[in-house]
Amino acid sequence: MVNDIKVEVCVCTECVMRGAMDLVESVESLKKLKRYLGFEGNINVETNKCLGNKKDGHHSLVAAINGKIMENADSETVMEKVISMIKKDVK
Numbered sequence: 001m002v003n004d005i006k007v008e009v010c011v012c013t014e015c016v017m018r019g020a021m022d023l024v025e026s027v028e029s030l031k032k033l034k035r036y037l038g039f040e041g042n043i044n045v046e047t048n049k050c051l052g053n054k055k056d057g058h059h060s061l062v063a064a065i066n067g068k069i070m071e072n073a074d075s076e077t078v079m080e081k082v083i084s085m086i087k088k089d090v091k
């Protein structure tokens with residue numbers, strides 16, 4: 001079964017300072033690679049002004065994968081999660 005993957009990235013000031021735009025770029029690059037990975041679902045990236053509740057920046061960067069919030073995220077942890085979801089789907 002092909003599952004689409006939706007990644008939301010918080011683009012509030014704190015999250016942008018902690019690499020939100022790098023994360024968006026990383027996920028965008030995965031979109032180009034997905035054909036080579038054998039993944040047939042869609043990978044969507046959306047930016048959101050405030051994904052988390054607090055705006056104190058202590059939980060930045062905030063991202064969500066298919067609605068599941070990841071706090072204190074970075075490109076590495078989010079990409080790892082997305083790639084593991086792709087691998088599960090391709091198996």
Ligand code: FES
Pocket residue numbers: 010011012013014015049050051052053054055056057058059060062
């Ligand atoms: S710091 Fe971006 S949502 Fe709270």
